[in-house]
Amino acid sequence: MPQIEAGNASETYWGNIQLKPFGQGAGTRLLPGGYTSPERFVKTAYQKTHIPLPKNRIEAVMAVFHLMESVSIPKGVIITERNTYDYTQYAALMNTHTCEYFFRTYDNSQIATASLWDRYEYSVRPICLGKLNRPVVFEKVPNP
Template sequence: MCTAMTLHTQSHEIFFGRTMDFSHDIIPQLYIVPSSYVWHNTLNNNPIKNPYSFIGLGQELDGILGFFDGVNEKGFAAAVLYFAGYAHYASQVSPKTALPIASIDFLQYILGRCSSVKELPYLLKDINLVGIPDPVTGSIAPLHWIAADKNGDCAVVEPTINGLTIRNNPIGVMANSPDFSWHLTNLRNYMGASPVQTEEVCWDSLRLTPFGQAGGTVPLPGGFTSPERFVRTAYLKAHLPEPKNSSEALAACFHIMESVSIPKGAVLTSRNTYDYTKYTAFINTNTCEYFFKTYDDINLKTASLTQGLNLYKTRL
């Protein structure tokens, strides 16, 4: 369970971020990966060199480094989310022209090699995405990805029974299952949601007035399922006044994600574990800065490719 979104400012900066909701224990670390870094393909241990440097949140376990989200020096950002019940990976047997890439390596692969969303389709046609068990869950995690860049483009990459597909994301929002096309169609169920409300109606001779403000938001769903989180995020983003600058955008990003952040205890899995928001992170794709806070530490921190990790102090 995760939610992701993009946000544009009047000063032409693009923010990209997500909530990381998970029921397994993870200890995310911040990594700065230099350009020309050589890593080894989890599938066959073959070396792969990254043309671009990037900064990302991830975790290394049992010798496998997996990234959850990140941004590279070109302002290309991406994140991985769960795609339960819909993800379908290819087998390791593939044409010799296709490079086999493990699903848990895919984010590192595109962050290290892709300069923009427009470039993504050209990378996808040359790879064969293979699902392998990850060390956190011990299973083949069902995954899909959202990508954005400093030009304002956004796309969703999903491995389905029809192959590895990429689709333009016109709304800049993503959650979990079902597939992205379903989520876009589902928004039609909430066309009546509005920031304004009806001030008075009459039923026969009875005059009815609202209790207060926000009557137009009654149609919005309130749960933590993927469709409900997608709808709430899309609604809030669509009706938000466009931020003037990066400071306004950062505040808006975290406020929107508060509406879909899951507190511990709200969702309990069949394994009797809590599924909750481990961290929330946003990236300024123009400056390659990271802004994030964790469940246990709500102080906002920042990091960048050039400056490292520092406490981000704001005036209240």
């Protein structure tokens, strides 16, 4: 009989067909609203379509962080195959209109903000971040 566990569910067979778990959190798949990626995605999509429309940017930021709280993973709930914790280390969002980046970390739930634009001249001048120390390179990811 399947059990709920912090570790991952192991692969199993259905006849000759190998069934693999969805990923981290698969040991919680029997819980309502478990921690697999599909369960968390569906939960967030449902909640997003049912919250009231925010009246301003502050309400919007708060709403997004509350949505992300409902699917974050606390430390200790999911244990990886390497016997380490899989948990939500940070939550972040970006307002693409104002180029503001909002984030909070596992150890500090206060929302911090970083802006890429001069706060009073959103459409005029970005803040210079200086030269990149290394070039950005896009490479093809090999198939497993």
